[in-house]
Amino acid sequence: MPLSYVLLSIVGLVVLFGFAHRVLDRMKMTDTWAFLIIIGMIIGTLIPNIPITKTVSINIGGAVIPIAVCVYLFLKAENTKERVNAVVVSIVAGIAVFITGRILPAEPEAMIIEPNYVYGIVGGLIAYLFSRSRRSAFIGGVMGIILANVMQAIFNYITATRGTISIGGAGFFDSVVISMIIAVFLSEIIGETREKIQGGTSKKDLEPKEGMASSLIDTHKEEEGEKNEQKQDE
């Protein structure tokens, strides 16, 4: 069984048990919708691709449904800044994945890791690093892989390379799933952990504004912050 199905099943279970509640809330989605999307993506891979040109086609589970989710998130974004961020992240991740595809060794004897995973990991990491929210991380993770496919189609057209491209098809479906999960997972886990280490959102205003060393922070103020935190905990 391909890894992507296993991963999607795990995410599906996580959603069913309600563990992904907070992430989904922040992505302005409900459990039911998330679950339907996962099912749709799996079933979508089994449906034949939609042809675009003679050599380029698009996969329903690996591209059409994820793009639709991205468009929804894009429209639901809080402000223009977040929208711009999402677009930039997608393009950066797309270029990174495309370049990775070009420089990884092609011969089976020379490979050191399954390339599909590398694309997913590269796409997901870049999407996480450059994004400012879970929404743009998701958009970057998904669109990074899809844009890399589109770039390949353009590259083939320009260099007159004869090859068929199935956007989000089979192999890239794994990459899309891995990338999207890594991007959101990292945003959620590392973002939350960083927040916890920092002492919670109640302290977010206590950070020095101009990158000053911590010893220069007004310690009295910090104590006050802790008091607030304790009060809230009670």
Next chain:
Amino acid sequence: MNKNKTNKFAILILLVIGLLSLNFSGYAETQPDYYTIYDEKTNKVLFRTAMEVYKGDRYLSGDNKLYEVFKVDKNEGKAYAKYLQTEKLPDVEIEEISQAMAVTQNTSGKRVAIYSTHSDESYLPSDGAASINGHGGIYKVDAALQKALEAKGISVKVDRTLYLPHDAMAYSRSRAGAVKLLKDFKPDLLLDVHRDAVPFKEYIRKIAGKNATGVRIVLGRTNPNLKANQQLAYRIKAIADKIYPNMVKDIFFGKGDFNQDLTPNSLLIEFGTYSHTRERAEVSASLIADVLAKALYGSDEQKQVGAVTKAQRPLPGQNKAAGTGIWVLLGVVVVSVVAFMFLSTGGREMYHKFSKATWKEFASYLGKFRRKKGDGS
């Protein structure tokens, strides 16, 4: 973390990724034309390869000795492998296999599907180039294999879709073709046909009195079906060693999936190399058809259970091997769920939940979380 720091962190990570990927590609200018791999003890040349060699690479030699590379000298183009063990290939009795095949001779539904991920691969002396932008000479090898298999009463489907350019992403593209073949055709065996890129001395040989080429079977080490695929590869080599000694040059354990995770009966086969004539590869393709037919349909187990009409007949022991894969997957699922629960709730909270677990605890499993204004992302 402020913006400045975040940016620095991002740039640092990017640099690391960049450097790592450069390392992946082996772009170093000092890279030799090809590597010679020596046996650590005897200093005997094991094999040569035009590809980058890495520590941990495994290789089953023609005489069934399993080696693992433990030292790579980039500048000298040398690598050293240590002998691990002699693999015991399955006992095959060609006569019994032939009898078993006679029993199932008339049952229909024998299918083999073929595709070529690196569509451009060609043979320099015959095709005029080692790589062709379009259908390379490799498709003529596919055709030779198809013809020979069909002569054995096996229906064969060759996917002639082009998956160019010749790069690592080609496997992701050809995966779509492989899935389609599996879904529409339901083959008993899925073959990805390639040719190698090493000096021809490594491959050329006489098989059954004909000028032919050696065949290398490549297995994907990371794929969950490895055990099952390996059994099939060993069985093919065992049969080939009896009928056409020296035909299967070796078995290489590569560090990818090569789409072999899609089905237990899936192999990547290299028919010779670019610098000898294509005709040699076509001869080997015609000859190996007999071996493949025996390996797939001459199973002794099949004789006991009678004709199995269902496609995807498992080979002896393959069910068990596939079972191992499922257990590994289950393990992964359990570990991931626990890790997710741990990470999403925080260690202390988790400990509290397990140490003072009550039904009340589970009633609000996620616990309350406060939402503040503007805390939207």
